[in-house]
Amino acid sequence: MIQAENVSMAYGDQQVLDQISFSARQGECLGIIGPNGSGKSTLLKLLSGVQAQTTGRITLNGKPVEHYTRKQLAKLLSVLQQEALSPVGFTVREVVQMGRYPFQNWLGQEREDCESLIDSILQKMGLTELSDRHLEQLSGGERQRVALGKTMAQQPKLLMLDEPTTYLDIGHQIHLMDRIREWQQQEQMTVIAVLHDLNLAAMYCDRLLLLHKGQVIKIATPEQVIRAPLIEQVYGTIPVVIDHPVYHVPQIILQGNGIGQDSGHPQSRKEVVQR
Numbered sequence: 001m002i003q004a005e006n007v008s009m010a011y012g013d014q015q016v017l018d019q020i021s022f023s024a025r026q027g028e029c030l031g032i033i034g035p036n037g038s039g040k041s042t043l044l045k046l047l048s049g050v051q052a053q054t055t056g057r058i059t060l061n062g063k064p065v066e067h068y069t070r071k072q073l074a075k076l077l078s079v080l081q082q083e084a085l086s087p088v089g090f091t092v093r094e095v096v097q098m099g100r101y102p103f104q105n106w107l108g109q110e111r112e113d114c115e116s117l118i119d120s121i122l123q124k125m126g127l128t129e130l131s132d133r134h135l136e137q138l139s140g141g142e143r144q145r146v147a148l149g150k151t152m153a154q155q156p157k158l159l160m161l162d163e164p165t166t167y168l169d170i171g172h173q174i175h176l177m178d179r180i181r182e183w184q185q186q187e188q189m190t191v192i193a194v195l196h197d198l199n200l201a202a203m204y205c206d207r208l209l210l211l212h213k214g215q216v217i218k219i220a221t222p223e224q225v226i227r228a229p230l231i232e233q234v235y236g237t238i239p240v241v242i243d244h245p246v247y248h249v250p251q252i253i254l255q256g257n258g259i260g261q262d263s264g265h266p267q268s269r270k271e272v273v274q275r
């Protein structure tokens, strides 16, 4: 579906991405993880054609990204950004309908009636009750759901997410990731998601690409990537990695320096068995 070959990118003198190569197949969920400043958002911008790489090649269905027109790209892929939508006086329903833009002619008309599609998206995202509200009357989390609704209306084959759960509470994080997973499986859609939360990444992604200082350190299954020594090497903190009791994927528990050591805590830092 999408392939990057020896992709590098620099901002002036600063090399931000260095010889990145990977591919994501149709229907797969690939998570991009790595510390602050490792190049995750920049990589997503290159993959979505927003920014051009300095060297290397990115192809979508075998064709270089830069050979697609904006409208062709919008029919194939959509991107959900961190600060997804700014309130501009439109209602929830109108914003979700805007996702249909790639399928409209220059008069803003679409060949097929898409009202039932919009209704089902509003319902899926729990937005039916809010459909006539203006965006500025919504909370940050509700706006994030509208933003995902708009990308759903676009019906992309490839969905790119940049930190989709940043403003969401734990309930809405899971709800959002579940909707994406469900949608991915129903449509055989490819998902590439930048995620800071390694636990969510391990739960929802088929493979993880670990970036550090602009280089791919590892690209493999969550079990192979979320390992204490590798996480320590890249993030500079020693986590405890345990097996999720329900899904049997690795989960991280953080530990701070010195916490519990003087308080009779049953397990000090050194005693914990690392995965």
Ligand SMILES: Nc1ncnc2c1ncn2[C@@H]1O[C@H](COP(=O)(O)OP(=O)(O)OP(=O)(O)O)[C@@H](O)[C@H]1O
Residues within 6 Å of the ligand: 011, 016, 034, 035, 036, 037, 038, 039, 040, 041, 042, 043
């Ligand atoms: N427009 C820009 N001009 C110059 N440097 C930039 C620009 N955008 C990003 N950078 C630099 O490129 C590097 C990678 O940034 P990027 O946003 O891709 O990292 P990230 O892994 O997404 O970080 P974070 O986890 O903090 O969001 C950083 O050092 C950043 O300062």
